[in-house]
Amino acid sequence: MDRITHNESLRRRETELQALFLAGLDGNQASYRNFLSQLSIHLRGFLRTRLQRQPGEIEDLLQEVLLAVHNARQSYRADQPLTAWVFAIARYKLTDFFRSRSRHDGRNDSLDDADELFAEPHLEPAQASRDLEKLLVQLPDRQRLPIVHVKLEGLSVMETAKMTGLSESAVKIGVHRGLKALAALIRGTR
């Protein structure tokens, strides 16, 4: 592909994804879902080239990065490139993954080029070997119930509060802390 056209398409992608992400930060559910779907396609392609020797780990790591992006979203500054922000998160998780696997095989991947993040989209999901729903069960009720009702069943915060007897702010905090605790559980399973 012509280099200039290629760069332009990367820049356009950055602008599109950033607009969706920023709308998501304002609480727009449809935009945020759209952002995460598109991001997972790009991340899958990115991780495939990084994990050629561990193809079975791609989908697990992809899910871990998506959860990390979600949990870190208040650290994003609107004037910074979204690509650099997502790339830093993906690299952090990938480095963490390689460190925990370094006893099994040593490998030297260069992780320096943020442009590669959006360069090779890959649509086709593989099967994740780690089941997040099984990890979810391990969370305490005050975190698990808000996640199950609000996030899995799609109930409102108010309905969930009524159903569980928690206050509305306790439901929101439960979702927030529960997703962070889920990320910690994932780290523990590696």
Add this chain to the structure above:
Amino acid sequence: MKTDDLVSLLANGVEPVDRQALSKRFGVAVLIGLLGATALVLATFGARPDLLQVAVTPIFWAKLALPLLLMLGALSTVTRLARPGMRAGVRGGALITIAVAAVWAGALYVLAVAEPDTRVAIVLGKTWRVCAINITALSIPGFIAVFWALRGLAPTRLRLTGACGGLLASAMATLAYCLHCPEMGVPFWGAWYLLGMLLPTLIGAWLGPRWLRW
């Protein structure tokens, strides 16, 4: 769980994010660090009796400038490191370098013009045995508050972030310690104040990879 299901889970009922979250967290941490250290200084060591007299002298403000510059430098660096994909930036590093270079230049000058047999006494002052330990102890409230602030964000360079967090906490502690500390010799600050801030910085570098993982 399939990745599409995870995407739905994350998007469902997504709450708006507070764009000022980082400033608020560090605002709270700086407040706790400064007030906590000040309260500890007043409660355990007491203010120096001549505080009102020295408060009008330029040398007292020069003394405060050292921890103040280090605090601003550490704050600027650590708030950038708390965001993935942001470089540490030159401003914070420049402030820290200027503060250390200035105090060492002043210390060398004072020692150069002093009588040779008084130089050791100038560096040691009267309180060299306790200074670094006192500053380290006073850093504890700020240290906990700064690490709390960082744990709600997403630093990716954990050791460097931890070190900057430790420096921020200890610079706030040193600022408060100036209310008590009677030492007015620049060489003393250049040795013992810096050592007192170096210890929490090293502790931060050690704890960063342990406490800040996410």
